[in-house]
Amino acid sequence: xxxxxxxxxxxxxxxxxxSALAAPSDVxxxxxxxxxxxxxxxxxxxLTTEIGPRQAGTDAEARARDWAVAKLKTxxxxxxxxxxxxxxxxxxxxxxxxxxxPFPQKLAVTALGNSASxxxxxxxxxxxxxxxxxxxxxxxxxxxKGKIAFVSHAMKATQDGSSYGAFGPxxxxxxxxxxxxxxxxxxxRSAGTDHHRNPHTGNTNFEKGVTPIPAGALSIPxxxxxxxxxxxxxxxxxNLVLTPQNIGQQESGNVIAELPGSDPSLGMIVIACHxxxxxxxxxxxxxxxxxxxxxxxxxxxxxxxQPKRTIRLLWAGAEEVGLWGGNAYGEAxxxxxxxxxxxSDFGADRVWRVDFNLPETAxxxxxxxxxxxxxxxxxxxxxxxxxxxxVQAIIRNNNLAVIDLQQDGTRYFDLHHTPDDTxxxxxxxxxxxxxxxxxxxxxxxxxSDADLTMPAKE
Amino acid sequence: xxxxxxxxxxxxxxxxxxSALAAPSDVxxxxxxxxxxxxxxxxxxxLTTEIGPRQAGTDAEARARDWAVAKLKTxxxxxxxxxxxxxxxxxxxxxxxxxxxPFPQKLAVTALGNSASxxxxxxxxxxxxxxxxxxxxxxxxxxxKGKIAFVSHAMKATQDGSSYGAFGPxxxxxxxxxxxxxxxxxxxRSAGTDHHRNPHTGNTNFEKGVTPIPAGALSIPxxxxxxxxxxxxxxxxxNLVLTPQNIGQQESGNVIAELPGSDPSLGMIVIACHxxxxxxxxxxxxxxxxxxxxxxxxxxxxxxxQPKRTIRLLWAGAEEVGLWGGNAYGEAxxxxxxxxxxxSDFGADRVWRVDFNLPETAxxxxxxxxxxxxxxxxxxxxxxxxxxxxVQAIIRNNNLAVIDLQQDGTRYFDLHHTPDDTxxxxxxxxxxxxxxxxxxxxxxxxxSDADLTMPAKE
Numbered sequence: 001x002x003x004x005x006x007x008x009x010x011x012x013x014x015x016x017x018x019s020a021l022a023a024p025s026d027v028x029x030x031x032x033x034x035x036x037x038x039x040x041x042x043x044x045x046x047l048t049t050e051i052g053p054r055q056a057g058t059d060a061e062a063r064a065r066d067w068a069v070a071k072l073k074t075x076x077x078x079x080x081x082x083x084x085x086x087x088x089x090x091x092x093x094x095x096x097x098x099x100x101x102p103f104p105q106k107l108a109v110t111a112l113g114n115s116a117s118x119x120x121x122x123x124x125x126x127x128x129x130x131x132x133x134x135x136x137x138x139x140x141x142x143x144x145k146g147k148i149a150f151v152s153h154a155m156k157a158t159q160d161g162s163s164y165g166a167f168g169p170x171x172x173x174x175x176x177x178x179x180x181x182x183x184x185x186x187x188x189r190s191a192g193t194d195h196h197r198n199p200h201t202g203n204t205n206f207e208k209g210v211t212p213i214p215a216g217a218l219s220i221p222x223x224x225x226x227x228x229x230x231x232x233x234x235x236x237x238x239n240l241v242l243t244p245q246n247i248g249q250q251e252s253g254n255v256i257a258e259l260p261g262s263d264p265s266l267g268m269i270v271i272a273c274h275x276x277x278x279x280x281x282x283x284x285x286x287x288x289x290x291x292x293x294x295x296x297x298x299x300x301x302x303x304x305x306q307p308k309r310t311i312r313l314l315w316a317g318a319e320e321v322g323l324w325g326g327n328a329y330g331e332a333x334x335x336x337x338x339x340x341x342x343x344s345d346f347g348a349d350r351v352w353r354v355d356f357n358l359p360e361t362a363x364x365x366x367x368x369x370x371x372x373x374x375x376x377x378x379x380x381x382x383x384x385x386x387x388x389x390x391v392q393a394i395i396r397n398n399n400l401a402v403i404d405l406q407q408d409g410t411r412y413f414d415l416h417h418t419p420d421d422t423x424x425x426x427x428x429x430x431x432x433x434x435x436x437x438x439x440x441x442x443x444x445x446x447x448s449d450a451d452l453t454m455p456a457k458e
Numbered sequence: 459x460x461x462x463x464x465x466x467x468x469x470x471x472x473x474x475x476x477s478a479l480a481a482p483s484d485v486x487x488x489x490x491x492x493x494x495x496x497x498x499x500x501x502x503x504x505l506t507t508e509i510g511p512r513q514a515g516t517d518a519e520a521r522a523r524d525w526a527v528a529k530l531k532t533x534x535x536x537x538x539x540x541x542x543x544x545x546x547x548x549x550x551x552x553x554x555x556x557x558x559x560p561f562p563q564k565l566a567v568t569a570l571g572n573s574a575s576x577x578x579x580x581x582x583x584x585x586x587x588x589x590x591x592x593x594x595x596x597x598x599x600x601x602x603k604g605k606i607a608f609v610s611h612a613m614k615a616t617q618d619g620s621s622y623g624a625f626g627p628x629x630x631x632x633x634x635x636x637x638x639x640x641x642x643x644x645x646x647r648s649a650g651t652d653h654h655r656n657p658h659t660g661n662t663n664f665e666k667g668v669t670p671i672p673a674g675a676l677s678i679p680x681x682x683x684x685x686x687x688x689x690x691x692x693x694x695x696x697n698l699v700l701t702p703q704n705i706g707q708q709e710s711g712n713v714i715a716e717l718p719g720s721d722p723s724l725g726m727i728v729i730a731c732h733x734x735x736x737x738x739x740x741x742x743x744x745x746x747x748x749x750x751x752x753x754x755x756x757x758x759x760x761x762x763x764q765p766k767r768t769i770r771l772l773w774a775g776a777e778e779v780g781l782w783g784g785n786a787y788g789e790a791x792x793x794x795x796x797x798x799x800x801x802s803d804f805g806a807d808r809v810w811r812v813d814f815n816l817p818e819t820a821x822x823x824x825x826x827x828x829x830x831x832x833x834x835x836x837x838x839x840x841x842x843x844x845x846x847x848x849v850q851a852i853i854r855n856n857n858l859a860v861i862d863l864q865q866d867g868t869r870y871f872d873l874h875h876t877p878d879d880t881x882x883x884x885x886x887x888x889x890x891x892x893x894x895x896x897x898x899x900x901x902x903x904x905x906s907d908a909d910l911t912m913p914a915k916e
Contacts, residue, residue: 049686052563060562104518105510105740108877196654197739197877221880225740228507281655282563282683419566419655422679 026304027372030443034300034436040292041428043071044348047275047291048282048423056276056318056325057089057250064275068255068291068315075299077257077313084253085328087318090114092201092279093243097187097216100124100237103229107222109187110280111242112171113203113321116212118185122241123148123214125184129230133170136177144183148238149174150230151186152223157193161346161409167191175204175215185214185240189223194414197221201278202417203321214242252276252317254325259302261310266449267339268310269442271298272326272390274319274345281421285412289348289426289434291315297438307446309339316390319345320417323389330393339452340445341400343388344438347415349408350430351378351437357385357402358452365450369403372440376433381406401452403445405437484762485830488901492758492894498750499886501529502806505733505749506740506881514734514776514783515547515708522733526713526749526773533757535715535771542711543786545776548572550659550737551701555645555674558582558695561687565680567645568738569700570629571661571779574670576643580699581606581672583642587688591628594635602641606696607632608688609644610681615651619804619867625649633662633673643672643698647681652872655679659736660875661779672700710734710775712783717760719768724907725797726768727900729756730784730848732777732803739879743870747806747884747892749773755896765904767797774848777803778875781847788851797910798903799858801846802896805873807866808888809836809895815843815860816910823908827861830898834891839864859910861903863895 047054047064054064065082072080090113097109128147130136136151151174155167170188178186190200199217206212218226229236255275261268273290277283298311316325354373356366370380385404387395395402408430415421445452505512505522512522523540530538548571555567586605588594594609609632613625628646636644648658657675664670676684687694713733719726731748735741756769774783812831814824828838843862845853853860866888873879903910 045686049683049690050561052561052683103508103510195880195882196656197880198655221878221882224882225507225510225880228503232507420653420679422653422655422683424653424679424682 027440027443030300030304030439031375031436034297034439035432037296037300037432037435039296039299040431040435041426043292043295044284044288044426045423046071047288048284052282053279054275054277054283055279056252056321057087061252061276061317065253065255068275072255072257075295076302078260079258081256082253083256083328083332084251085324086249087252087324089247089250091245091247093117093245094241095216096241097218098239099229100239102234107226108197108199108219109216110199110201111244112175112201112215112217114205114212115215115242115244117243117245118214118240120243122239123184124237124239127226127230127236127238129227133174136174139181142182144178144181146184148240149178149183149186150226152189152227155191155193155413157410157413159408159410160406161412164191164413171202171204171217175213176206176210179206179210179213183213187216187218187240190217190220192220192413192416192418195220196420198418198420200417201280214240216240216242252324254317254329255315257313259298259307259311261308261446262306263308264310266309267337267452268312269340269342269445270312270314270338270391270394272314272316272343272388274316274325274390276318276320278320278417280417280419282423283421284423284426285347285415285421286417287345289431290344292431293344293434293438296435297442300435300439301442301446304443308449309446311442311446314390319390323392326390327393330397333394334397338394338398338400340403341387341391341395342403343391345388345390346407346409347412348426348431348434349411350433351376351405352408353379353381353406355381355383355385355404355406359401359454362450362452365445365448369441369444372444373437376437378437399454399457401454403441405441407434485898485901488758488762488897489833489894492755492897493890495754495758495890495893497754497757498889498893499884501750501753502742502746502884503881504529505746506742510740511737512733512735512741513737514710514779515545519710519734519775523711523713526733530715533753534760536718537716539714540711541714541786541790542709543782544707545710545782547705547708549703549705551575551703552699553674554699555676556697557687558697560692560694565684566655566657566677567674568657568659569702570633570659570673570675572663572670573673573700573702575701575703576672576699578701580697581642582695582697585684585688585694585696587685591632594632597639600640602636602639604642606698607636607641607644608684610647610685613649613651613871615868615871617866617868618864619870622649622871629660629662629675633671634664634668637664637668637671641671645674645676645698648675648678650678650871650874650876653678654878656876656878658875659738672698674698674700710782712775712787713773715771717756717765717769719766719904720764721766722768724767725795725910726770727798727800727903728770728772728796728849728852730772730774730801730846732783732848733773734776734778736778736875738875738877740881741879742881742884743805743873743879744875745803747889748802750889751802751892751896754893755900758893758897759900759904762901766907767904769900769904772848777848781850784848785851788855791852792855796852796856796858798861799845799849799853800861801849803846803848804865804867805870806884806889806892807869808891809834809863810866811837811839811864813839813841813843813862813864817859817912820908820910823903823906827899827902830902831895834895836895857912857915859912861899863899865892
C-alpha cells in the first residue's frame with residue numbers, strides 16, 4: 001500500500017516537471033523513423049546467414065570482422081578500425097553422453113568452454129546427483145573420487161535475467177568445485193529455461209592449481225530424465241565423451257567505428273555489442289542483435305544531423321570466452337576522452353526500463369531522457385546503471401557515466417548459448433523498439449553539453 | 459449466417475433426442491475417475507525414462523516389449539503375449555551437413571529412414587533449390603546429375619494435422635523423385651512446424667529399380683538459412699555426411715493384452731497404439747502417450763466391472779518404419795472375432811472431435827457416445843472414421859466398424875520425429891482428458907450388444 005502511494009506521488013511529481021514531459025518533436029520524429037528501421041534486422045540477417053557461428057579466435061570470427069568493417073563503411077561511419085589482440089583458444093570436439101545402465105539411452109550433452117577432454121574413448125563412471133550447487137559444495141572432500149558429479153537446479157525465466165545470477169554458478173564454478181573434490185567429470189543441467197534437446201554451452205573456469213576435468217551441460221529434458229533415473233534408486237553409470245582441445249594463442253579483435261561529433265572537447269559516447277558468438281548457434285540474439293541495435297540507432301542519429309559528441313561503436317571480439325575484446329579496448333583506449341558508456345547484449349526483445357548512473361548535476365538530462373522514452377513504453381528504474389561486460393573495463397578505468405536500456409529477458413535463457421540462437425528468434429517489431437530507444441538516448445546525450453564527469457570514487 | 463442457423467437447429471434437434479442427452483451417471487462417474495488418472499502418465503514416464511528411444515528391430519524395442527508385458531501384467535490384464543515377426547532394419551550413422559562456400563557454416567541435419575550412405579568422407583556438391591515439391595517434380599530429367607536437391611515448403615500447424623498430408627510428401631516421395639532425376643543426394647526442409655535446431659526424421663521410400671540416394675532433413679532454421687544463402691545468387695556448395703546402414707532382418711514384435719468380456723459371442727474391440735519410436739527422441743508423444751491413453755482407459759473400464767465385449771490392447775511394433783506390427787496383427791489375427799477398431803497415435807493433447815464409421819443400425823449407439831463425450835468438450839464430426847496406421851490392416855481384412863477420437867494436433871508437428879519428443883512435452887491434464895474420452899467410448903461400446911457388422915463393401 002505504502003508502495004502504491006509512493007508511485008502515485010512520483011507520477012504527480014513527474015507531471016509537474018517540464019523536463020520529464022513527453023519528448024520534443026525532433027526526438028519524436030527520430031523515434032518514428034527508428035520504429036520503421038530495417039538496418040538492425042539487416043545486420044542480424046547478414047551476420048547469421050553469411051557468417052553464422054563466429055567463435056572467438058577462429059577463422060569465422062576473423063571473417064565476421066571483415067564483414068563488420070565492410071558493413072560499417074557502407075553505412076557511412078568513420079575511423080573504422082580492426083584492432084587485433086591474441087588470446088588462448090579452446091575448441092569443441094566430439095561430445096556424447098550415454099547412460100550405460102540401468103536404462104541405456106543417449107543424452108544430449110555439450111562441453112563447457114575450458115572443459116578438459118575425456119579422450120576419444122570417453123570415461124564411464126557412476127553418477128552422483130546433487131539437486132543444487134549448494135549440495136555439491138557440501139559434499140565431503142574426496143567423496144567424488146572416480147565419479148561423475150551431476151548438478152541440477154531449478155532456473156526459471158525472469159524478465160530482468162536475475163535467475164542467471166542465481167543458477168549460472170552451477171556452470172561458472174561447479175566444475176572447479178567438483179574437480180577439487182576429486183570428481184572424474186561433471187555434467188550440469190544447462191543454465192537455461194527452455195525445454196528443448198539443445199544444451200547450453202558457456203565458459204567455466206578452473207582455479208590455478210586445479211586440474212581441469214571434463215565438464216558438460218545436459219539439455220534440460222535430458223537432465224530431467226537423468227534425475228528420474230537416479231531417483232529410482234539404482235546406481236546410474238554414464239559414459240561421457242568430450243574431446244575439446246586448447247589450440248593456443250589465436251588472433252581475435254575489436255571492430256571500432258565512429259560518428260564524429262562537432263565538439264571534440266565534449267567526451268565521446270562509447271556504445272558496445274559483441275561480434276563473437278558461441279559455436280553452437282548463429283549468434284542472433286547473442287549478440288548480432290546488439291550490434292544491429294547500436295549501429296542502427298547511431299545511423300538514425302547520423303541521418304538527423306551531426307551530433308555534438310562523437311559516438312563510438314565498439315563491436316567487441318571474444319566476449320563469450322573471457323571479455324578479451326572489452327578488456328583490450330579498456331586498456332588501449334584509456335587515453336581517449338570518454339563521457340558515457342552503454343551496451344546492448346541481452347537479446348532483441350523490447351526495452352522496458354532505463355537506469356542511470358550519472359553525476360547529480362546531470363539530473364535534468366536523465367529526466368529529459370526518461371520522459372522521451374515514455375512513448376516507447378519504457379519506465380524509469382531506481383537501480384544504478386552498471387553497463388555490460390564489454391564496457392566494464394573502460395567504465396572502471398575511466399570512471400564513466402552509464403545508461404542502461406534494460407531489455408525484456410523472459411525468453412533470453414531459452415536460447416542463450418544454444419544451437420537455437422538463430423535468426424527466426426528475432427521479433428522485428430521488438431528489435432525496432434530497441435533501435436528507437438537507443439536513437440532517443442544517443443540523440444539527447446549526443447547533443448547535450450551537460451558535464452557527465454562522475455564524482456571521484458572513494 | 460446460414461451456418462449459424464444450421465448449428466442452432468442442430469443443437470435444438472440434439473436437445474430433443476434423449477439418446478444424445480448428457481451421459482448417464484455411471485458414465486459420468488467413470489469420467490470423473492479417469493479425469494484423475496495417473497496410469498497414462500505413469501506409462502509415458504516409465505517408457506521414456508527406463509527405455510527411451512526404441513527404434514524398431516533394435517535391442518531397445520525388445521526391452522520395451524519386455525517392459526510392456528510386465529506393465530500390462532501389473533495392471534491386471536489377461537492373455538498377455540509378445541508376438542514376434544522379422545523385418546528389414548535400417549539404422550542411423552554419422553550425420554553432418556556443412557556449407558563449404560560461399561558462407562561456411564554447419565547445418566543441423568538428420569538422415570531419413572532408408573537413406574543411402576554418402577560414405578565416411580561424405581559428398582560435396584552444388585545445391586539446387588526447389589521452393590516446393592512440385593518444383594522438384596517439374597525439373598527436367600537428368601538436370602540434377604551430380605547435384606544435391608534441396609526441397610523446401612511452407613508447412614504450418616493445423617489442428618487436424620492436415621498439413622502433414624500436404625507437406626509430408628516432400629519427405630515421403632521427394633528423395634525417390636530426386637534419385638530418378640539423377641541427383642547425388644537430397645536435403646529437405648523438415649516436415650515440421652517448429653523453429654528449433656532439431657531436424658525431423660521419418661521414413662522415405664525408393665521404388666523398386668531406383669537406387670537409393672543419401673536423403674536428409676534439415677532443421678527448419680537451417681533450411682531457412684540455406685534458402686537465404688541460395689537467394690543471394692552465388693552457387694552454394696554443401697558437404698553432406700550420412701552413414702546409415704541396412705543391417706538386414708531383425709526381430710520386432712507386437713504386445714497384446716486383453717480385458718476379457720462376459721459375452722464372447724459379441725465381437726471384441728481392438729484398441730491400438732505403437733510401442734516403437736524413432737531413435738532421436740524418447741517417443742513420448744509418438745507414441746508412448748497413445749499406449750498410456752488406451753491402457754489407462756481400459757483399466758478404468760476394468761475397475762468399473764467386467765464389460766460384455768472383450769477389449770484387446772495392441773501395442774504394435776515397428777509402426778514408424780513401415781507398419782510391420784499392424785500388418786502382422788492384421789494377418790495373424792484375421793480369424794479372431796472383431797467388432798470395432800480404434801487407435802491413439804496423434805500425441806497427448808485433448809480430444810476435440812469424435813468421428814464414427816458404424817453401420818446405420820448402430821446410430822443410437824453413436825448418438826449415445828456423442829452425448830456422453832460432450833461434458834469433455836468433444837464435438838461430433840461428420841467425417842467417416844478411418845482408424846489409424848496400426849489398425850488399417852485388420853479394418854481392411856475384417857471390414858470393421860471404427861470410432862476415431864480426434865486429438866488436437868496443433869503442437870504435434872513441432873515435436874514429431876525429433877529429439878524433442880520427450881516427457882516434458884506431455885500436458886498431464888490433456889492426457890487425462892484423453893483417458894476420460896477413451897474410457898467413455900470403451901465403456902459404452904463394451905457394454906452394448908448392438909450389432910456392429912458393417913455392410914459388405916461393394
